Amino acid sequence: MAAQAHIARPDPHTASDKEWGEYLFMRKNPKGVHFERWFHANGCRKWFHMARHTVSHEILAIYGITEPAPKLDGGEGTS
Amino acid sequence: MTQAFRNADGGLIDRGTRINFTYDGQRYQGNAGDTLASALLANGVRLVGRSFKYHRPRGIVGSGAEEPNALIQLGEGALTEPNTRATQIELFEGLVANSQNAWPGVGFDIGGINNIVSKVIPAGFYYKTFMWPAKSWMLYEKFIRGAAGLGKAPTEPDPDIYEKRRVHCDVLVVGAGPAGLAAARAAGASGARIILADEQSGFGGSLLSSKATVDGKSGAQWAADVTQELAGQEEVRLLPRTTVTGYYDHNFLVAVERITDHLPFADRKGPRQRVWKIRAKQVILATGAIERPLVFAENDRPGVMLADAAKTYVNRFGARPGSRAVVFTNNDSAYRAAIDAADGGIHVVAIVDLRAKPEGTFVRQARDRGIEVIANSAITAVKGAKQVSEVDVMTLSDDGTSVSGGRRSLDCDLVMMSGGWNPTVHLASQSGAKTVWDDTLATFLPGEPKQAQRNVGGVAGQFGLAACLESGASAGAGAALDAGFDAQAGKTPAIEAGEGDGELNLRPIWTVPSDRKGAKRFHDFQNDVTAADIALAHRENYASVEHFKRYTTTGMGTDQGKTSNVNGLAILAELRNEPVPSVGHTTFRPFYTAVTVGALAGNDTGPQLLDPVRKTAMHTWHEAHGAHFEDVGAWKRPYCYLREGESVKQAVDRETLATRTSVAILDASTLGKIDIQGPDAAEFLDRIYTNMFSSLKVGSCRYGFMCKDDGMVFDDGVTARIGENRFLMSTTTGGAPNVLNWLEEWLQTEWTDLEVYCTSVTTQWAAIAIAGPNSRRLLSELTNVDLSNDAFPFMTWQDGDVAGIPSRIFRISFSGETGFEVQCPASYAMALWRALMTAGEKFNIMPYGTEAMHVLRAEKGFVIVGQDTDGTTTPHDLGMSWIVSKKKDDFLGKRGLARPDTLREDRKQLVGLITDDPNEVIPEGAHISPEPHAPPPVPMEGWVSSSYYSPNCGRSIALALIQRGHERMGESVAIPLEDKVVRAKIVSSVFFDEEGERLRG
């Protein structure tokens, strides 16, 4: 189970419809480094972060689910 | 029949072991070591198939995986396998093979009429004809399918067994030719764990069909000795008859081993094929190269063969593919083939060379032997219908685009062609390395490796034996070193002078000119595509390589264009006036050769293994009492219990009526159950559910809705408060795993401040629903718990013994009747079930199944998430706004429910439907249309989500999601079906006991 990571849930009381829509539906599909959330569903049930290159499928970093993205060549680091 | 074209000696076949086989109903003999192709050639069989589109007669072109023509329907009945290549089928006693795509046989073929009318089937014919309108496809389908069908799939179940194995290794070597063997030897000497795989039965690759000597012995002997040496090493695994079919991420490769396909049927034991899933630290690709045809006039006549294939048949199998050969080439390698053919008893009439001044070791040797070399010339016509009988040769212009001068005819029955070599870059390309164009070799080479991978030998464009052995040994040592072992390349074996010369001195002429207008020049034999078709695609602007491929169908046959792709691309590049690399090539997708589906399934066949079955604790009771099961998720649930002579509908009606009349019990064990604990459990549930749970008292339960953050209903169920900090959540049967994942997601990623723990207890607790007016009387006979309405009100729970079994009793109901649900440890559930059935005899108790449950809940208008919702349905759409808290500051879905789209007034809303004809049960999923007679696409305004015959209402009932449904009560709507239009009235979704008196009574 993988999906784009580091999407902050906006404050539901102040977020505009557009902001909420972007939070719900808009996802990146980069050719290159992608920061993703993964879930070990049939194992330890842990969510974790992975930086993965979508072309080479190289795994560039694994880090905790509450940790910010590391700085990597070819991809932006966000938190 | 005698093997008239078999040499008395030479080659690797065993002349002492005769093998009987049948081809197209005719019996033949071959020898041990033969392929079907070599045995057919030895018997003088030249015509082996008809072409795909024009049904032109075709012969064997290659000697391996590249073969485009000699496609075989192998075996009979359930064991039959289509589209196998005669060149790769090892002969075995009793083999039965049939040619394909020809009826009644290759010799006389009705479809051959296509050849005469070929002008009406140009490239793009399929493309244009079948795009639109659909009617054209209907018109042509029968004709095309009949004529164009390749092999036939078996219609019976596959009786063979297959298996899968996973394995790790330090170095995987793909291909056991000279380079691969040298690599495996160097790597193996280090003690590293090696796998060496090759698609052929024996290791040696090109050495098996070469006269070169290595270390003073024949190439085949050297290969056998090295194989022997490797077999003796503990960490080396040799996989002959194994095709590495795909190269994936992280050096993961898949290979298919054919274990018993080469054996007579009586000797076949154990699995037929085995799929290897290999994770390699280092990979060495020694996949070799495939010779490329020349694209010249009538080059598809039977008897026109790749030069190296002819050499292979002569050298390895002692089989002569012809008696009088003309060699046609643009490079040096065909000269060696010509010399070997001459040595093998074939009269080489002449070598026609497209180059102006051919020189080089083998050219000289050929001339020295007295073989005539006709330089700067081209074959301009090939004559003979079912076999080559003559070729015409003319002089080539300097630029290679036209021919002139006198026409010289050469009498021959074999044309050995060579247009150069295409490295087998498939796996390298799949590994992520971009191919690079090499101008000297005029072909694609593997690019810079993207994974821990090396290329050696032919695939790396090395065609000299010395270079292959050297690069193999060096790569083997390098890979072992990189895998952490101490390795050395060792000494390169000695080879004869001249053998090291792998130079081709190639002159690419992609389309060989001819003076014959309209003569077909095929570049793709299997799919019948010609240079003219490429020109047509180009003219019609299908110039992108992906469009060109689909338009002309180049490379789309079962051979996946192994001989045709580069020629096709190069011809297209010429037309576009661009270099080949800027045209590019299509993707080299797995699998390299076709893989039978059974091999991929492996052991995971049969209903038990393909999809594991979950059974409740009462399953054997259900089985013994006529249960008609249905699958719900992975669970087997009784749909109904059939009595002798009863139909399914009768059983469902009986169970439905019994529940409302007296008492009935349901095995509800499959409902998901999640134990939720922690100091923040109540706060957590307030955020997860749309309604409030923190206000729930210990001892009570509440029905809740979960939405995704977009406001769409995701799951539902009753959750009980077990303690201040403990809840037992129930979920839908199918949704249980997703709900648990959902809870974990929010706890771990967003609400890390909450201390809550979630555990699935679905299988720990069995559950039995007891429903009906007599449910209280029944249960009170088995428990001391006071079940009266005052002591045990609706939507509460209590612990207590039932039939002596420690249980938890819930006062809940999904049927709308007075009801209880008893949960007990699963190991006690059968005893509890039996106790209820026994005690219930005096009430005429019945078990009821899921369908009666569905009818009962539909009578009450209770929704089933996933049936009456589709992921775009909100609680408001379901008419259940009461379940959405207005007090809570936030919950998942709250903001989503306030989005403009979610507030739209024309949303589909859940309503009841009653048909004008009370006996008409609308099919579930049927559309509701405001204009049922409009031409397609018919406009629609909703759909029927649930539909049953309700015995309690004495008529059919349905639930539907329909636009603005809530404000359209009483309106008549139309439901167009295949053969009629059904009319129904919109009504409330509650059909029975609207006040809910039975529920609370």
Ligand SMILES: [Zn+2]
């Ligand atoms: Zn884990």
